[in-house]
Amino acid sequence: MALLEVEGVSAGYGVAPNILNEVSITVEAGRIYSIIGPNGAGKSTLLKVIAGLLRPRAGRLVFDGATLNGLRPDQILARGLCFIPQDRCLFPEMTVRENLRMGGYLERDRRVVERRMRRVFEIFPELADRGGQQAGTLSGGQQQMAALGRALMVEPKLLMVDEPSLGLAPRVTEQIFATIRTFRELGMSVAMVEQNARRSLECSDWSYVLDLGTKRFEGPADRMLSDPRIHELYLGKRPGGAKAPERGKP
Ligand SMILES: Nc1ncnc2c1ncn2[C@@H]1O[C@H](COP(=O)(O)OP(=O)(O)OP(=O)(O)O)[C@@H](O)[C@H]1O
Ligand SMILES: [Mg+2]
Known part of the structure; x- marks a missing residue:
């Protein structure tokens, strides 16, 4: 049984249209996941929905055998699902x-x-x-x-972290990613959202690509790294090709 099942989740803010449209993701125990995609794709929104900070408009969330829908953030934390938001x-x-x-x-x-x-x-x-x-x-x-x-x-059984490397120097970023791998060795699962898509893929087992509020691709992170479509669309560089600006960076 998967540790976390997100099934067909749609969500948005206030009365505004959906930001997430029927997103489904699975998190297995003891693995590292990266959620990548352009700015505004809904990556942070997805983590907020899972953490109970934003109610989904549709869909089901099941964590460690229990339904999360309707639970408060503190109840979700108490079940072993911890969220570090972008501002820490x-x-x-x-x-x-x-x-x-x-x-x-x-x-x-x-x-x-x-x-x-x-x-x-x-x-x-x-x-x-x-x-x-x-x-x-x-x-x-x-x-x-x-x-x-x-x-x-x-x-926690699952740690979700939004932009762990944001604003950090490369050396410190490496240290943070190394620690995330340590967490996996301790038996935790980690799901991270990262602008530094390439580096986060290198550190992950599996990746989900969100674009315009829908899941566009998923797969083993190493296969994503060598997939020309992923490079062209989300990593800003074709394998062996000329370097283009990284998405989300000036
Ligand atoms: N609290 C909020 N109220 C209203 N709209 C919001 C709120 N938070 C985010 N949004 C909108 O939801 C959309 C998705 O935002 P989200 O932060 O989930 O994207 P993201 O993929 O994390 O982007 P980024 O890479 O820039 O962090 C954006 O259009 C954003 O303006
Ligand atoms: Mg974000």
Whole structure:
């Protein structure tokens, strides 16, 4: 049985027309997914619907055997589905440690929380030195690490992350992608939305391409990387061809 089944989901904001039209995706346990596509395709909207932040107008969401439709975001989180939005949503005035502890709020046993926190500091040694520092004063990369660390404190079955590498230097981006692979080794599934489509495909098992609110392609990420149609439309470069501007970048 799949970990997450999104079946024919349509969604939009307020009374405006649908942004997503009958989108279906599947997430299996212990795999990394990238959701790519041009600006405005509805990628972030899809993550918001799955996380319970936006109600679908049609379709069904099933996670770990239970229907998600109608559940609140906190109930969805409690089932093991964690979402890191694009702005990362750290508490800037709170320290790194306090932010991490917020991620562990569902766990009553303090020893478990402390053990998880030690693991976060093992994965992100840069955070260990900054446990007492206010999150708002961290660099962009460290803030993303803190957001990923806080998600790890939940021990989710599925982590969804919107634009993990946004605004980060290439070296830090590599570090973030390496960590995402570590999460898979810990048994989690990860679904990420990324402007850096090529790099996210390199790091993924499977990919979904969203365009104009519909699923346009899906397949193994390595096959996507070598597919000329995907290159032409979404990666801005044909294999062996001249480089065109990356989509979504000036
Ligand atoms: N809160 C909102 N209220 C109204 N419309 C919205 C809202 N959020 C997004 N939209 C619209 O929904 C469409 C899809 O947006 P979404 O953010 O899901 O796209 P995306 O694929 O994540 O794009 P990007 O690559 O730019 O992040 C856009 O036309 C956007 O203007
Ligand atoms: Mg987006």
